Structures are given as structure tokens and as C-alpha cells.
Amino acid sequence: MIPSWQNYNKIMNKYKFKDLRVGMYEEFKITINPEMLKDFRSVTYDVNPLHNNDKYAQSKGYPGRVVYGMLTASFLSTLAGVYIPGEHSLIQQVETKFVNPVFIGDQLTVRGEVTELFESVQRLTLKVTITNQDDVKVLRGKMDILVV
Numbered sequence: 001m002i003p004s005w006q007n008y009n010k011i012m013n014k015y016k017f018k019d020l021r022v023g024m025y026e027e028f029k030i031t032i033n034p035e036m037l038k039d040f041r042s043v044t045y046d047v048n049p050l051h052n053n054d055k056y057a058q059s060k061g062y063p064g065r066v067v068y069g070m071l072t073a074s075f076l077s078t079l080a081g082v083y084i085p086g087e088h089s090l091i092q093q094v095e096t097k098f099v100n101p102v103f104i105g106d107q108l109t110v111r112g113e114v115t116e117l118f119e120s121v122q123r124l125t126l127k128v129t130i131t132n133q134d135d136v137k138v139l140r141g142k143m144d145i146l147v148v
Contacts, residue, residue, distance in 0.1 A: 013086030017122045017147040020114055026083035027111035030075060032067055032104055040071045067102035072139055075110045076128055080145050084112050084126065088147045092123065096141035100132075107133040112143065122147045 013026065037051060049056035050066050057065045073096050080089045102108065112126035123146050130139040 012082050013084060014088065015085035015147070016088060017085075017117075017119070017124075020085065020117055020124055020147070022114050022117060024084075025111060025113040026079070027109055028078070028083060029107055029109050031107045032071075032102060034104055036071060037065065037067060037104070040068050040074075044068075044070070062101065062103070064103055067104065067106070069098045069102075069139075072098070072102050072108070072130060075108065075130065076112075076141075076143060079110050079112045079128065080126070080143060084114070085124065085145065085147050090146040090148045091143060092146055093144040094141065095143075096128075096139055098139055100136055100138045102132065102138050106138075108138065115142070 041047065041052065046068060050060065050062075051057075051068050052065065054064050057063075073094070076094060076096070077091070080091050081087075109131050110128075111130070112128050114124050115127045116125040118124070123144055126143045126145060128139070128141050128143055129137055131137050
């Protein structure tokens with residue numbers, strides 16, 4: 001579970017480029033709650049009923065509101081900025097594919113694995129995956145991150 005933002009500095013990694021190795025990984029868990037959807041909506045103004053109305057989402061064949069895909073993807077910022085590399089992170093590029101929907105109450109595992117290191121520019125590539133509590137992949141992709 002991610003601690004409150006006030007406690008991030010207690011867990012924030014401080015990997016420097018020299019500390020990183022291909023194959024190393026970091027992961028964390030987060031449980032989706034209704035307040036997250038409300039907060040996301042207040043920032044983005046995305047009022048699509050699929051994300052905001054249980055009955056509407058159920059009429060489309062879902063068990064309830066579908067979590068915003070970009071809310072799910074936003075946890076990649078936490079992955080890079082707090083976990084790997086952490087404090088020295090500057091995200092350059094993110095590629096994602098949403099492979100399954102996420103719902104309120106899902107416990108997500110956000111994982112990044114170093115797949116490439118580019119010493120000349122101090123950049124790493126992370127293979128990223130997000131799975132739910134049933135180990136079903138909901139997002140996959142990659143990130144290119146400068147280590148500053």
C-alpha cells in the first residue's frame with residue numbers, strides 16, 4: 001500500500017545510474033477507492049458516465065464504474081519518481097496499453113523492471129506492468145527515464 005504523500009520521503013529510493021542493473025525491479029501495491037475517481041475527475045473534468053455512474057457502466061456490461069485508464073497509468077509516475085530510480089528520476093517517454101479494465105476495490109501491483117541502460121545519456125528503460133489482485137494484467141508498457 002502506498003503511504004500518504006507526507007511519508008514518501010521515508011520510502012523514496014535514491015538510485016543513481018551506477019546503482020542500476022538490467023533485471024532489477026521495484027513494485028508497490030495500491031487499492032483503488034472511489035475518492036481516487038472523484039479526485040481524478042476534479043483535475044481532468046472527465047465526466048464520462050462510464051467512470052462516474054454505476055448504473056450506466058452496468059448497462060454496458062461492467063460490474064460497476066470503470067476506473068479511468070489514465071488514473072491507472074498515473075501510478076507509473078509514482079513508480080519512477082519514488083521507486084525506480086526514485087529521487088533522481090526524470091521521465092522522458094511513456095508507452096502504455098490498457099489490456100483489461102480496472103474497478104473500484106481492485107488491488108493493483110505496479111511493477112517496473114530495468115531492461116536497458118544507456119550510460120552515455122544516463123537513461124534507463126523500464127518494462128512496466130500493472131496487475132490486479134487476480135494477477136490479471138491491466139496495463140503494460142515501457143518508460144524511458146533519465147537519471148539526473
